Amino acid sequence: MDIRTATQPRIATGLTAGIGLTVVLLTLRALSPEEPSENLPELVQDFFTLSISVVIESLPFVFLGVILSIGVQLFVPARVFTRLLPTHPVARRAVMSLLGVLLPVCECGNVPLARGLLVKGLSVPEAMTFLLAAPILNPVTIITTYQAFGWDHGILLGRILGGFAIANLIGWLFSMHPRQEQLLTPRFEATCHVDHDKPVEGSRFRRGVLAFAEETSTMLPALIVGSAVAGAIQVGVSRDLLATLGGHPVLSVLALMALAFIIAICSNVDAFFILSFGSTFLPGSIVAFLVFGAMVDVKMLALLRTTFTASTLLRVTLTVGLCCLVLGLGVNLLA
Amino acid sequence: MLLSLIGIIATLWLTVTGQLGLYIHPRYFVFTAVMAVLAAVFTVAAFAIVPSADAELDDTEHDHAHDDHAHEPDHQPEEPGGKPPSGTAALVGSVLVIVLTAGALLALPPATLTTSTVEKRDLNASVAGPTAESIDLTGGDYSSFTVKDWAALIRQGASDDYFAGTPVTLTGFVTPDPDDAENVFYVARFVVTCCAVDAQPVGVAVYAPGWQDRFPVDSWVTVTGEFDANPSLASLQTTAITPVTIEETTQPNQPYVY
Incomplete structure (x- = not known):
């Protein structure tokens, strides 16, 4: 009372x-x-336009991811995962990497969803596998990649198989880590424990709203900082340099991976974007772009930093980068 | 929460005023607006519930509340009525992020990209468009052709004869040809696949010596004329428009092409 x-x-x-x-x-x-100010230097003006466009573009996906994540936390009982997922860790991760088929969210929406899964008790390697694989192994991405490239040069196959293999490899590598909890930021680790030990009281609506406030307060600053970094790199780095490397079998792969890293574009549409470069670059470098960009980029790292420690992310980035390089070179040799 | 509110208001404002197209591809308009409205519902509810929930936690289980809100010290915005993040540095950081975001998203007028970005990205480096084989210029209807379509056709390296004498009317912004800035400018547009970040500049050369006295860079013009071999020797573009009229115009509602 x-x-x-x-x-x-x-x-x-x-x-x-x-x-x-x-x-x-x-x-x-x-x-x-109403009218753009004449006083601002063009460079600054473009920096804001680019950063804002990343924010406006990603924001709805982040909201969708947060809402889906809350839905999973509130309405899916934890035993569903234990019952439906295979017991063997390798098989479990393989299933997790295919979860994107059910949840075709852009990669920025996957981060809140993966946090929801972690809170539900899934292991770090499993969530990591989901995070890396879902942007590639989902129907929307596969359809847009098919529309853009068809079966040409094994680009579609390279993306699907390469994405699956790399995500599971990373999951396996992290499953070897002796102290799983050290992979997560202390703050998020605490959240996981709180939710296990003492579930928040109140109606589902009330808990949902509180979780929404909590999640958005964590994700949005990360998104905004990530977008600003992406915008700053865009106005600072000239693309000519990247484009001139197009024909070289090794350098073209590295160049497109660098482009994927800084452009921070959603995996659902990146195929159309890179299609316009198709004539300039070798197919292997395009595969590397499509796989690497979907898994790691500046915006994603900022978002992931809310959940994983910096050293974890550094290891993920380096390993994924190395794998994509090998994948790209392999496709270049075969195609 | 404050950031959500800023983001939602900015998005809905752009949607209502029809300026969303300055940032993202039209295929996302509906999705973006729907998610913004949905998020608005949650945010309003959160504003109502969060202060009382925090207060309850304070009253009943203090330790729990502390765990729950043990904010990571970087970029954590202060929730209305919530506990401030530990440390002044963190507080300053969050306030900075909020103020800058509000400034960028709300106070700055929405704008398109400028020539500064054209310089960073190769003009016409990569254009997918209609191929010369698929289009019969002599009889086809090319009045609906955009800057992008023409740029793609020209880039394919069709001979000057192919284009010669074709009348054309194009609207775009003015950006100088780096190889012959005095005599040639491009009537240019950005092609957007997803959002402004991936914008690729495309343009068609216009041969108009002394254009810089009449039109500032980045102003919007409508060029009417005919395609011809480019008289400029320095320019790398072999085909250019020989303009009959160049009129200043205002920026169209859809500044980008898709």
């Missing part, structure tokens, strides 16, 4: 604060000039 009477005015206060902030922000937007 005490709590309830105390709660009502707090809800009102919270709502009022929210509405007040909304009005302030809307006013700010409405009062800001």
